Amino acid sequence: MYWEPDKECMDREELEQLQLERLQSTLNRVYAHVPFYRKKFDALGISPEEVDSLSDLSRLPFTTKEDVRGNYPYGLFAVPLREVVRIHASSGSTETSSVVGYTRNDIKMWSKLVARVLVAGGVTKDDVVQVSFRYGLFTGGFGLHYGAERLGASVIPASSGNTARQVQIMKDFKTTALVSTPSYAMLVADTIREMGIPVSALSLKYGLFGGEPWSEKMRREIQDALGIVATDNYGLSEVIGPGVSGECLERNGLHINEDHFLVEIIDPKTLQPVPPGQAGELVITTLTKEAFPMVRYRTRDLTSLHTGACPCGRTGRRMSRLAGRTDEMLIIRGTKVSPANIESLLFEIEGKEPNYRIVIDRKGAMDEVTVLVEANGEPPFGEERRHVGATVETIRKRLTHELGVTVDVKLVGKKSLEPVDGKTKRVVDLRKL
Amino acid sequence: MLRIKNLESGYGRLKVLKKVTMHIGAGEIVTIIGANGAGKTSLLKTISGLISARSGEILFDMKDVGRLPPEKIVFLGCSLVPEGRQVFGPMTVKENILLGAYPQYRRKRGDQVRDDLERVYGLFPRLRERERQLAGTLSGGEQQMLAIARALMARPKLIMMDEPSMGLAPLIIKDIFAIVTRLREEGNTVLLVEQNAKAALGIADRGYVLETGKIIMQGTAEDLLSNREVQRAYLGRDLDAEETM
Numbered sequence: 297m298y299w300e301p302d303k304e305c306m307d308r309e310e311l312e313q314l315q316l317e318r319l320q321s322t323l324n325r326v327y328a329h330v331p332f333y334r335k336k337f338d339a340l341g342i343s344p345e346e347v348d349s350l351s352d353l354s355r356l357p358f359t360t361k362e363d364v365r366g367n368y369p370y371g372l373f374a375v376p377l378r379e380v381v382r383i384h385a386s387s388g389s390t391e392t393s394s395v396v397g398y399t400r401n402d403i404k405m406w407s408k409l410v411a412r413v414l415v416a417g418g419v420t421k422d423d424v425v426q427v428s429f430r431y432g433l434f435t436g437g438f439g440l441h442y443g444a445e446r447l448g449a450s451v452i453p454a455s456s457g458n459t460a461r462q463v464q465i466m467k468d469f470k471t472t473a474l475v476s477t478p479s480y481a482m483l484v485a486d487t488i489r490e491m492g493i494p495v496s497a498l499s500l501k502y503g504l505f506g507g508e509p510w511s512e513k514m515r516r517e518i519q520d521a522l523g524i525v526a527t528d529n530y531g532l533s534e535v536i537g538p539g540v541s542g543e544c545l546e547r548n549g550l551h552i553n554e555d556h557f558l559v560e561i562i563d564p565k566t567l568q569p570v571p572p573g574q575a576g577e578l579v580i581t582t583l584t585k586e587a588f589p590m591v592r593y594r595t596r597d598l599t600s601l602h603t604g605a606c607p608c609g610r611t612g613r614r615m616s617r618l619a620g621r622t623d624e625m626l627i628i629r630g631t632k633v634s635p636a637n638i639e640s641l642l643f644e645i646e647g648k649e650p651n652y653r654i655v656i657d658r659k660g661a662m663d664e665v666t667v668l669v670e671a672n673g674e675p676p677f678g679e680e681r682r683h684v685g686a687t688v689e690t691i692r693k694r695l696t697h698e699l700g701v702t703v704d705v706k707l708v709g710k711k712s713l714e715p716v717d718g719k720t721k722r723v724v725d726l727r728k729l
Numbered sequence: 730m731l732r733i734k735n736l737e738s739g740y741g742r743l744k745v746l747k748k749v750t751m752h753i754g755a756g757e758i759v760t761i762i763g764a765n766g767a768g769k770t771s772l773l774k775t776i777s778g779l780i781s782a783r784s785g786e787i788l789f790d791m792k793d794v795g796r797l798p799p800e801k802i803v804f805l806g807c808s809l810v811p812e813g814r815q816v817f818g819p820m821t822v823k824e825n826i827l828l829g830a831y832p833q834y835r836r837k838r839g840d841q842v843r844d845d846l847e848r849v850y851g852l853f854p855r856l857r858e859r860e861r862q863l864a865g866t867l868s869g870g871e872q873q874m875l876a877i878a879r880a881l882m883a884r885p886k887l888i889m890m891d892e893p894s895m896g897l898a899p900l901i902i903k904d905i906f907a908i909v910t911r912l913r914e915e916g917n918t919v920l921l922v923e924q925n926a927k928a929a930l931g932i933a934d935r936g937y938v939l940e941t942g943k944i945i946m947q948g949t950a951e952d953l954l955s956n957r958e959v960q961r962a963y964l965g966r967d968l969d970a971e972e973t974m
Contacts, residue, residue: 313732313734313752316734316750317750317751317937317944317947320944321937321943321945321946321947324943324944325945328945344943345747345748345943348734348735348748379957399956399957400957401948401956405952584948586956
């Protein structure tokens with residue numbers, strides 16, 4: 297089953313012609329409309345007119361998360377704001393988030409790409425799709441919602457949270473496809489168990505999960521617990537949101553929507569392309585976006601590309617499931633959290649270099665983050681102790697607010713955060729992903 | 730059917746087309762829209778071989794036609810309906826039409842010409858009525874029909890039209906565009922260059938927007954029609970005025 301067979305099963309040569317046409321017109325547009333790109337191209341002495349082939353892409357400058365933040369909020373938009381019909385932002389605190397916009401055509405195109413991913417994952421117009429991604433600035437909820445609606449499925453905009461109610465809805469509304477983060481699917485599975493509902497009482501058939509890396513082990517657990525076929529899909533706000541790529545039912549890699557995104561894999565250290573099939577950092581250039589085009593965006597996600605034919609008949613190259621990130625970014629319940637950000641926040645609150653450790657664990661299905669902060673002096677008594685309690689509360693509130701995920705803070709005794717193997721260990725991830 | 734990569738051409742030292750990359754699939758109507766002087770006519774002239782390509786490639790039916798003279802390109806099946814009709818005024822309508830049939834004689838298909846003439850008369854009954862009239866006495870719309878009829882006599886696989894609506898009354902423009910749609914229904918492939926972007930996008934499958942010799946946008950006709958930049962620059966909509974209304 298395909299959503300757009302003529303595009304998804306396109307002959308390679310035809311696809312490359314289309315990619316080149318779209319790349320050239322995208323470059324002409326960003327050069328004319330986005331001062332950031334014009335300056336970058338000019339600084340490197342490159343004109344869009346010099347791009348003759350897809351391989352010339354490697355001569356263009358990269359765009360990083362910092363570039364996006366540096367142009368907060370609308371600096372990278374290629375159209376006037378009045379042409380923008382939707383604005384989303386990536387996770388993170390306000391100043392550190394990436395603000396992205398969509399024109400009417402962008403929304404149409406995005407919905408179409410998400411519909412492709414849904415169809416590849418087994419969903420049809422006859423399905424009842426429960427979207428349990430957070431609705432809001434995050435692209436997951438609305439992205440999947442519009443795609444499922446475009447497909448013609450019956451969409452339940454459940455959003456995330458209140459899991460017992462979600463399970464009730466799932467049972468009563470006869471949900472056939474669950475769309476969420478994989479960790480939320482685990483939580484749903486636990487809740488179903490706790491509520492004593494047999495899986496046979498549910499109508500679930502498919503699960504489409506994304507927003508965070510998850511293992512094959514986790515896939516098996518989810519599939520067994522919910523009695524579904526679980527597929528992985530990938531996307532990120534800076535590029536579009538969900539809809540960049542998704543697995544088909546073969547589950548042997550995520551088919552990339554290559555008629556809309558040009559992908560490269562580079563060595564994150566040398567920034568040079570890696571040989572085909574080898575793992576490296578995924579770099580994406582958008583080919584059809586109007587409001588927020590992206591040239592060579594460094595996703596910091598590690599993956600590899602595969603060209604072999606897929607039994608499903610789609611000809612787009614496949615990317616392997618995410619193998620991690622090139623930076624220290626932690627993905628907590630689908631939200632990206634940077635340890636460096638935690639450090640600078642602690643520094644701001646405490647006024648001096650803190651000694652801390654971030655511990656992440658998974659209780660049941662939920663990620664829990666605890667920040668251990670070393671006390672500066674002797675354990676305090678009396679009045680002082682209350683003061684410490686207030687400080688911990690301040691840190692907890694501030695971190696939770698700025699990071700966008702609930703964080704627990706514990707004060708530990710001096711020298712209790714000893715270096716491990718001689719190295720200061722800032723992050724301890726106890727999750728078995 | 731037609732695949733163009735990084736095409737550059739111009740006049741003397743003036744470079745008009747800059748790295749134009751585009752394609753047309755069999756059976757499609759593709760339109761090139763753009764302002765005066767954007768390079769639309771130069772693009773068609775370069776594809777037809779009337780001006781030579783400086784660099785880049787033009788593949789017609791997988792054959793490189795970039796260095797071929799115009800008559801060879803017509804012979805291969807790619808005909809141009811030029812801007813401003815270019816009919817021969819002192820000759821009759823029928824003579825003008827028959828002039829277009831010369832590739833058929835070269836193909837030793839002279840015996841088909843009679844049938845082809847019947848076919849174009851079928852498409853344009855008005856031309857049959859006026860077959861003995863001098864082309865110079867025809868109205869603008871009729872001359873445009875004549876120019877199309879002449880091009881069809883070569884039995885092209887791809888028919889390229891340069892501003893067929895230029896200087897015509899709205900009602901006549903409607904007729905001309907209806908003919909373009911009809912040509913596609915009969916299995917032709919059409920590359921349509923138009924300043925009348927609204928009409929062109931109304932019948933096209935896909936379009937490219939040419940600006941100062943560069944393609945700045947491409948997409949389905951539907952997407953281009955709903956693109957606000959296209960609306961403002963080429964569809965004559967004053968969005969600011971609309972918003973304050």
